[in-house]
Amino acid sequence: MRRAVRTTLAAALAALTVAVGVGAPAQAESGPRPTAAEKVVAAMQPGWNLGNTLDAVGADETAWGNPRVTQDLFDAIEDEGFRSVRIPVTIGQHEGPAPDHTIDPATLDRVEEVVGWALDEDLTVLLDVHHDSWMWVNQMPTRHDEVLAQFRATWQQLADRFRDHPRTVLFESINEPQFAGVDDAQSYALLDELNVAFHEVVRATGGRNAERVLVLPTLHTDSGQARLDSLVATFDALDDPNLAATFHYYGYWPFSVNVAGGDRYDATAQQDTVGAFTRVSDTLRARGVPVILGEYGLLGFDRHTGTIEQGEKLKFFEHLGHLARTTGVTTMWWDNGQHLDRTSFQWRDPELFAQIESSWKRRSGTASTDQMFVRPGAVVDQQVTLQPNGTTVTGLYAGSKKLRAGRDYTLAGDTLTLPAALLGRLTGDGAYGPQAELTVRFSKGVPWRIDVVGADTPVLEAATGTTDAFSIPTDFRGDRLATMEARYADGTNAGPHGWTSFKEFDVTFAPDEVAGVILLRPAFFAEVADGAPVTLTFHFWSGDRATYTVLRDGTTVTGTTVTGTAG
Template sequence: MKDIRHPAHHRSRGPGRLAALLLTLLVIVGLTSGTTMAATDGPAHPARTQVRVPASAKDAVAAMQPGWNLGNTLDAIPDETSWGNPAVTKSLFDTLRAQGFRSVRIPVTWTDHQSTTAPYTIDATYMNRVKQVVDWALADGLYVVINVHHDSWQWIADMTTNHDKVLARFDASWSQIAATFRNEPRTLLFESVNEPQFNNATPAQKTQFLNELNTSFHKVVRATGGGNTNRLLVLPTQGCTPAQNLMDDLSTTISALHDRNLVATVHYYSWYPFSVNVAGGTRYDASAQKDLTDAFARMHDTFVAKGIPVYLGEYGTLSWPDYNHPDPIERGEGLKYLEQLGHQARVAGVTTALWDPFSYLNRSTLKWRDPALFAWIKSSWTTRSGTASSDQVFVAKSTPITAQSLTLNPNGTTFRGLWQGSKKLVAGRDYTVSGDRLTLTATALTRLTGNRAYGVNATLQARFSRGLPWKIDVITYDTPVLSSTTGTSSSFALPTQYRGDVLATMEATYADGSNAGPADWTPYQQFNQSFSPDYAGGRITLTSDFLKALHDNAPVTLKFHFWSGTTVTYHVTKSGSSVTGTAS
């Protein structure tokens, strides 16, 4: 994935020759017994936690659950800190282990640290830095996956027109990586290439090229001997996509290699409209749910059921959370997705690795940016939690208060009641339950909204027999008010009185009904890419990408959808670089 834009520490000299021989003997003993024993490091390495790796690949990958990605770090271009994360320290892995993670995927981009001509030598300083980071993680008893990452699109994608050179460089890369790590314990896995892609290739060529890469990777690594003789090797589908035809291609490759120590890998970022909030994909609805359940069923049936383990090397969404921008995915909808993903992965027997470019764990403080969000992810590793159709109840300030209903999604649990803090609400008086329909009474909502100030007036908890409580915000709102304004195609924002409401999405159409904006295949434009709310500043920004995509002197009708269910219409016209906005 998925780049979202202290100097490297060099590893000290390793153990001497005698220690190296002992290390090799320990590895051999581990291989013979069907487990890998932790080798004793010299003074340059931290002491390692001993990990007994199951002999079977399926059991070993199961022991890697759950996993986390050191995203946008050693895969950053050109250097470790280029994409805003600090240099890695051992404390990071100490934190991850303490938080319950059992594996870490460490994406590595080698391109800017490797000669572009034969013999394609990787810079020794960079290789040592990668090894230092890997050794820190291994020392904490974590399984580790390293790979060839953004090289996939930097030069491997040119295989169509530069086949022999690409294959030679790929083989040279893995020959050097495998030799460097040959004596590491079996808790270290190699992944051939991240999200492989091939420019201007036919489907048949793409299948052929990836089979060549995966097969050559297998041959090169195994030939280096030592711990690489039976190291677990991770092979991807094209693009790491879990489409049936692509997984079938990978299954064919794995079968032909006749190696019990192979692992299939794919990535999952949800149904695309929901993953980025485009085309009306505001909710984790039936389409998004089916996309998830179908994907995990395919992983199970194609690989797991046949004894081939699956490492879901990346998961999340393509746009959330992003602490530099307003949330494109409403929080409750995102929680429902993460809760079900954890459940379906357990049902399918798939080991998961959360993609984290910076969004979840603050690498500077080693604290979770949103502990409550991480709690939902962590809970999904072991159990289910009940949810509801929404985590918001909107109460209009301008009208009399009436009862409001939500649909409970128990997810196999039993509803136990509603709480406000430590106080339990009274069934019958404050709320009623009929089947899975939860209704908050007008009496309760009158009390909860208090003086009816705009915004969140109270937060309730729907508690279930297991898992985490589902939080419900009670919100007072009125229809938002947008004002006329002018601006330019590079800077334009609509003055907005949100009045307690929250923006969900925006439609954009021309007078003839055709779609306006960069996503011209749908009227619903992408959140944060075409428009973005600024609640504190009282405005909605229309991005330059959106405005520059509009036809000149062609009036555009914008329909803003808010989470209360309210819609507000607005009109914009671009003329050259000038933009005029008119409230309806």
């Protein structure tokens, strides 16, 4: 909604919302009053990233597949409830040679235009120097003076250009800083030097830059304790009240990419999330340092969001949102074009966005699963463990029809039991695939959907192919593939990530239910021994498994069915 069409009442309500903290990171009910910088950062909640656009490496902002930015995009983002946008920009590719490192005027003009459009939509802007971190800044250990000079020149020009822009433009020194060929201790010293130089250059330009909120990252923008402690030392030395810290979080790595059996947001993955926010809260927020979660998501999303099962990803985002809100961390969702369609301005996964949007203000109830598999001809009672997260259950629905407790289902504590009689009615003639949708509604937050799926043990067939193109003919029979193990005959692990038998989803294997195949990627065979049979165990979400053997002979691959077993 553009500023020009806002009513006085709407503006007043927005100001009141910020004043009382609705939707903003939680503040302690007692204790020190928030600083000016804390207020600026709190008012940014929630935020969104304009990823893979002005930061794209190549000819222009469309080089990585996204359309040119228009003001309509920021209009849509503001309408969806976001209050801020992080604008990553890769600058070095548009700079001239030393000593001036002059930024192409057209690039500066375009960045300023895009920033201006965001401001016109009442969005706070976090301007970030992005892929420069690995393109040239990481060479600082061996090209110290040259890199430092270019870094200072880069920020000198950006600071001069945005000197008189409002306080709702923040600067972030460098994205995910890293340094090649040196240990952590040396890296901490180099990052401190960069952050101090950034602070010095920007502040010296005067104007609104004298008090603009400047955002400093940890090494790798990581939340490890040593990373945080090093950044605190920089904050202490600078002694500037108008600073904020930033970190990124993409979840517990095995869960984030679905490898090593990390297909569920289990207790280990949950504790990793808790640990990150606890460290940030205890180390930074407790000292009054405002904190921005500059990027968050799941790493598997860089391929496609189906790398992580839908219900498991929803639980992750619900939990992360709760932890951010209760620790007072402003969140900026990473979107490189995989979430918001930048042409239609529609969410590609509305259910995911609904969960994230709800987490800005409240908790939502979840459950142990969002899938219930019913075997035709063998329908039995099934149970789901609800996770109310402080809410209460208000009803169970089949489509729009409210089911009756005690007759259609039972709820004992958090255990929801769905009797065979109900499941039999829902699955009807026993066809494979989704047959019905149950919805658990809670006293607040978004409902929890459970797919009722007709399924039987999948059947795999023998096949031949090559290391570049091999697929296993698969009759999924309604089931869904969760993960795959790979072992040699002696029990040792086969394929990439040899420390685990569970291979990485989509990188090494991928189901294609429409085509009726399971693909084995070239990346899998690249690390499989020639002439050594490999036993693959496919784990399906129903609990069923199927065993299959592949043999590589040069570039030729032969596949043979072993067994399919019910869970």
